[in-house]
Amino acid sequence: MRARHNRSWTVADGSRATAGSRSRAAARSRTRAAGRRIGAVAGVLCALLVSPGPAHAAGQPQPYRYPGGVQDVAGAAKNTDGPVLKPDTAYRSVIKPQGKLYFQVVLDGTSDAYVSAVAVPGPPGAKLAYGDSIKVSLQNADGDTCDSQRRSIGSAQYPHPIAAYAYRALRRSLSTCQEPGTYYMVVERESDAASTPGDWSLELRYSTEPTTKTAGPSTAPSGWPSASPAAPTGAPQRRHGGSGFNDATALSEGQWRDSIRPGETLFFSVPLDWGQQLFATAGLDSIATAKDGYVGSALSLQLYNPGRGLVSGASAPYDGKQKEAALEPLAPVAYENRYAPADQVSAMRFSGPYYLEVSLSPEVGQTFGDTPYDVTLGLTVRGQAKSGPAYAGRAPDFGAPAPSADDSAMKLLAAVAIGTGTVLVAGLGVWTLVARRRAAAPAPQGFGPPAAW
Structure with a gap:
């Protein structure tokens, strides 16, 4: 800020101020303004950290x-x-x-x-x-x-x-x-x-x-475990599903919670290696206030393989109380599954991301209220990863999804957090420097800011 070249001026109470007091007042004003700017930047960045996603x-x-x-x-x-x-x-x-x-x-x-x-x-x-x-x-x-x-x-x-x-x-x-x-x-x-x-x-x-480089078995494996395991324990972790195969949110074994609106479909991916077996459930929470009603096919859970072929599906009704849809036990991932006559077994022929599609009927909103509903996914992966087939060329990836929405959000969150810290530290450093220079500077002899600036 440039100082005006007048030696004194009238302040609000009618008293007169000298050029030196004016300069000191201006310095204090600049310090306060810098503090306000730093606070405003920090506030904006903090708001970005806690604000919900646009969808x-x-x-x-x-x-x-x-x-x-x-x-x-x-x-x-x-x-x-x-x-x-x-x-x-x-x-x-x-x-x-x-x-x-x-x-x-x-x-x-x-x-x-x-x-x-x-x-x-x-x-x-x-x-x-x-x-x-x-x-x-x-x-x-x-x-x-x-x-x-x-x-x-x-x-x-x-x-x-x-x-x-x-x-x-x-x-x-x-x-x-x-x-x-x-x-x-x-x-x-x-x-x-x-x-x-x-x-x-x-x-x-x-x-x-x-x-494959060499001919292998031409019959599908049999005798795989078909008993469903106990549900995963522990508090569910929140992850928001994607809106298609291409931004499906990657999940691992455990319990995962998300909110879903009536009429909405969410996508998740679960990486499965050769020899691994997936068990999956989707549960819809109860509503807080009892209300009469019934929706026959309220919650839909579908599983697709990496090539986007249907593997299996399940659905659950809803009456306001907690309900769960569970996939039938699936065969472990094996190259030889392609020789099975049953489509559900034949589809488990690739290693890679398997996709869970979760949909909530709009009728749920019409019957129980058009608000988000909590849905919990329970995932269990059995079996140690095995070596796969010796392909004669590059193994397929079938257009594996890009980093999920939540992964991208976390990266942005980290970047914003780092940026926030950098701005705050830099701002505090400037603020401290201003204060020290104010204290060290001699009383001004003329007009404008101290000579040290």
Whole structure:
């Protein structure tokens, strides 16, 4: 601040002040202003540390999260017009009611291949029926179906993401879909006449898995443990789920708690290595005040493998009292599971992140109140990690999720905390320096700040 070049001035009480007293007053004012600025910065940063995330602050369910760099693509009505998809690349598309879309993939003769589609029904509040579904098929040039999977909305008849996958397996016992060349990914949507006729968004992905260097067992393991373990003990830790496969929050064994709004879907991932077995439950807490009502399929728990193929699912009703949905005991992760006739066992064929999708029916909000509800995940992982197959190439990652929302938040929290400490320390240092210079400086002889400045 520059000092005005007048030797005295009138203060509020009408007395006269000298230039020296004016300079000292100005220095005190600058010190107080610096303190206020430091306090304001600290207050803002502290507010950032304790403020809730934007999604929950807004009080609305989060929309489905697509990965960064996703490419928009339009499917074709004819196979030869379908766009060519590249491996390990995320694509976004749309499909209309009763729609049928073709996409092309070029496969070699040395790798298994997987194509997946995540359907995101909409808009929020749309009316859906049990049979509303998505089907993914992989076909060869002769129109033979290598594999297909259909996923329906099921009893949870409200908008929530559903995913399906299909694959081409290279096996000596098979006579079709073994040669290299152009194959066709076909995505079909079936819609009930009474359902809301809006477009559904799609996330598409194509990945490959190399064959093994040597031939191994060609039958699925049997005799794995099927008795559910005791529930994990200890106080649940809070982690907020992601809004899609791409930002799923990573969890380990234990109890985890989150809040979920009616109509919302949360995603979590659990890393499983070869030989490990997962047991999972999702429990909905009771409400504080008793209220009559009943929702048949209130809480939905679905498990997907790293290729985004459905493994298993469970649901639970809700009447205001605590309820739990539990997955049936699953086979340990094994490469040979792919030879099992049961889809639930065959899907446990990869090591990597397995995805838990938790959805809460909007009817819960209509019946018991449109507020967040606490949900607790209980996870138990049995078995020591084993060595996996000797792949003839790079092991697949199927587009493993980026750091979860909570992981990113913690990194930001740490950065802000470090920044807060740095600013406070620096600010206090400046404040102390100002005070020391004030004390050490001689009385001013002229105008303006002391010469030491």
